[in-house]
Amino acid sequence: MNKFYFAAEGETLNPLIPHTSEIIVGAVAFTLLFLVLRSKVVPMFEKAFTARTEAIQGGMERAEKAQLEAQRALSQYNEQLSKAREEAQTLREEARVQGVSIVEELRAKAQEEAARITSAAHASIEAERQQAITSLRNEVGALAVELASKIVGESLDDQARQSRIVDRFLDDLEKSK
């Protein structure tokens, strides 16, 4: 601390002894600065800080809200999707069932048709057979009568007699079988 000894050499003041003017000016200047900073600067900065904090908090709240909204939309969408899937599934099932029933129905119809055609064929065959039988009977009758008349020489012109004779003949024929 040599510098303090320099002061002791004589003409210079001890640097630890303050000047009155400097104490007064220092105090006034510092107080002035304090008042200016306190009234003009600090409130403005504090206001900006508060506004910033609020802005950040507000932004975060908004973001949170948006996220919630998005999540809600997503779950809604998922729900709709699963609903649609379910619906599609039901539709498919229904279609399958319907298809099966249509096939069944068609098959039944076809079988029916086939049966109908078969029975019709049977009927027509039967009719034709009857017809054939009838015509055969007639023809066979006529032939037989003709043959018989030729054989017995007996005129069998009378219709009633003729058929009675033929019937009897045929019955005899069947019985003899």
Place this chain on the structure above:
Amino acid sequence: MLAFVRSSAEGEGFVPPSTKDFELPPIFGDNPYTTKPIFLVLLSVVLISVFFIAASRRAAVVPSKLQFAGESVYAFVRNDLAKDVIGHEFLRFVPYLFTLFTFILVNNWFGIIPLLQFPTMSHVGFAYVLAAFTFFVFHYVGIRKHGVFKYIKDIMFMPGVPKAAYILITPLEILTFFLVRPLTLSLRLFANMFAGHLLLLVFILGGEHLAQGALGLKLVSPFAFGIGIVLTFFEFMVQCLQAYIFTLLTALYIAGALADEH
């Protein structure tokens, strides 16, 4: 400016800088209110006020460059000094700490700002004033919080200490709170600025003296200037540090006065 004073004494060889270099005569006649340190202090008030008012005038959520610069300093004092040290009651001390920090910082910077080049705080009167303010602030805060009696009692008889120890501790505590604290605050600041300025003077005036000497000395003088420049950077650090320490200690003293037990 000092260089001109110096060079007149060139003939008789180098005179090392001394406390004489800190005695600046009044600029106007004999008026002691017109010395350089006084003008520097007033200049610092104007500069700090103008800068921070300009920076905070249109303080917005998204800061301009100027606002950001001012706000950084303010936020440093507010959050790193006041809030961290004092705690939840910090906000009402921010204006004082902020003023203290910027005032000391700018006045210290004057020590290396070209043309000004004189640290105001190397005149002890200013340092005394600041220490006195801090002294009154922290005692006032303590008395307001605890009442005069309890505050003094807590200082004199620190709770949780064996009774016999009071013989030793009580005088020490009284000394600490009423003498050591303000004295160390002011002298630390003053001595740092004083010694720093003296150091710069030694190397820069010495370099100048060497440059005017014989050839061999002329060759050495750039080194002296070089060291002077390095020391200028070092001084800048010391200047910031001293402003920080003064403000930090003030915050600590306030925090101590607010605490339930000293």
